[in-house]
Amino acid sequence: MKLRYFALLIFLLSAITTNSQDFSKMKVKDLYENLCMSCHTSGAVGGSLVNRTWKQGSSDAEILKSIKNGYPQQGMVAFGSVISDAQLQALVVYIRELESQEVKKNITEVEPNRIIKTQQESFKVEVLTTGLKTPWGLTFLPDGRKLITERLGPLRIINTDNTLDPTPVKGTPEVIFDRPEGGMMDIALHPDYKKNGWIYLAFADGWRDENGKSWSQTAIVRGRIKDHTWIDQEWIYKADKKFYMKSGAHYGSRIAFYKGYIYFAIGERGSMGQAQDLSRPNGKIFRLYDDGRVPKDNPFIGDPNIPGGIWSYGHRNPQGLVVDKKHRLWATEHGARGGDEFNIIHKGRNYGWPVITHGINYNGQPITSITEKEGMEQPVLHWTPSIAPCGLTLYDGRKFPNWKNDFFTGSLRAEELHRLRVKNNKVINEEIILKGLGRIRDVRTGPDGYIYLLTNDPGRLLRLVNKKN
Structure with missing residues (x-):
């Protein structure tokens, strides 16, 4: 067996040395x-890389080390001198993608109204x-609608019997939608909605120029309904x-x-470097008073070149945001190909x-x-390969006691x-408690203690209920 390993090692080293291809320009x-x-295919000398069985450690760092430094005594070539550090990291991402594809072959897609058993709860x-x-976004009115x-656009009302009101809300802001994103997005009630009636909307605002091209942010x-x-509109940001x-x-x-x-999030709008540019709003999470004023204790309030509402920066595209009972702000964020984050x-x-990413x-x-650098935050969790996390809720209802204080995030991809569980x-x-019901755009804990989902393709409102109901 050892002779076989060393013969293979000599063959690979020779092939790499004599190969005329330029590895620096290769895609992963x-x-x-x-x-x-x-x-590393099934039955080959090195064994499969997709069955989650690792000889030298299963973490991203350990896999990268194996690729970079090799294990010559075991027939594993060191590729660190052949490809760049960035390409080494890309190979880790690609291996994780293959691994995930294999794992998901064993996940059963669910159908509505069938009892689903998970680690802590059963539901339908x-x-x-x-x-x-x-x-895109969901909120609950006190009267059950x-x-x-x-x-x-525009804004839609779902009646107490869950039928879609055929009459949209008139007068909501005009939105810009140029594929792939934009349009009308999130919605939220003011915490004192019963007293003041304020409803908040996040959307792509803008105009079209003389050439028909849109400009947006x-x-x-x-406003109120x-x-x-839609009446009494006020600009918050x-x-x-x-x-x-x-x-x-x-x-x-x-x-x-x-x-x-x-608090609200603005993605970097497809311009990577702007997430690090504090003079621009892109790639930032903002904090304002609920009437749009800038708090004096915001972190960059003293610099006239930085928008005063900025609370944090270096974000790609956050589409989940929630505050927990310990007053901590949590966010899910889209990476590129891998590197989705929970922060x-x-x-x-x-x-x-x-500057740093796992994707x-x-x-x-x-x-x-x-993937890390001094002065830059590490995610609590990253998803590689990407799941495209969208929507985030912290469960605080009573219908699923074994899920109390767990986070739930949807997935588009x-x-x-x-x-x-944190x-x-x-x-x-x-x-993973659900799969195959469509792209999950929003996740909310309802006032009835159940978990609600908005899905795209098809566009539906779903509810998770415990099996006793």
Whole structure:
């Protein structure tokens, strides 16, 4: 067996030395096929890389070390002198993608109204409302009705019997939607809604120029609804026109409230470097008073070149935002190809994009060679490969006692619902409890204690109920 390993090692070293191909220009799939597949397919000398059985450690860092330094005595070639550190990191991402594909072959897609058993609870999925057109955000009115945003607008009302009111809310802000993103996005009630009636909307604001090209930026307004009409509108956040962009990507937009403050997210709009540029709103999470004023204790309030509402920066595209009972702000964030994140958001901190990331570009090329750097925050959890997390709720209802204080996040890419249990700021348990019901755009805990989901493709409102009901 040893002779076989060493013969293979000599062959591979010779092949790498004499190969005329330029590895520096290869995409990750080509790197894997050229450098890994000969030894790491099922039944090959090195064993499969997709069955989660690792000889030298299973963490990302350990896998990267194995690829970079090799284990010559075991026939594993060191590739650190052949490809760059960024390409090494890209190979880790690609291996994780293959591993995930294999694992998901064993996950059963669920159907509505069938009892589903998970680690802590059993439940079924009810289809409440159908016929929605790319629903984005959900909130609950005190009288039992629900408000839902649809990407192209306008605002829709779901009646107490869960039928879709045929009359949309008139007079809501006009939105910009140029694929792939934008339009009408999140919705939230003011914490004192019963007293003041304020409803907050996040949307892509903008205009079209003489050539028909749109210019847009994430904006926040509040207003009230009377007789199916949006009234009393006030601007909470509207960027300077110089920050409006032609890009139709990465608006962020989730809203959360805490003790008189509103938090909301703006994505980096597809311009990576702007997430690190504090003079621009892109790639930032904001904190304002709920009437739009800038708090004097915000982290960058003293610098005239920095928008005063910025609370944190270095974000790619956050689309989940929630405050827990310990007053901590949590966010889920889209990475690129891998590197989706679950973060605790701290005042004034830099979350790294695109200087550090666990992901790679969609075309298979690396983004960076590093996943951590001094002065930049590490995620509590990262998903590689990407699940495209969207919507986030912290369960505080009574219907599922074994899920108390667990987080739930939807998934656009994987069409999954993930449950996260956190202890001492670490995820100690993660479980995929749903798959195959569509792209999960929003996740909310309802006032009745059940968990509600908005899905795209098809556009539906779903509810998770325990099996006793």
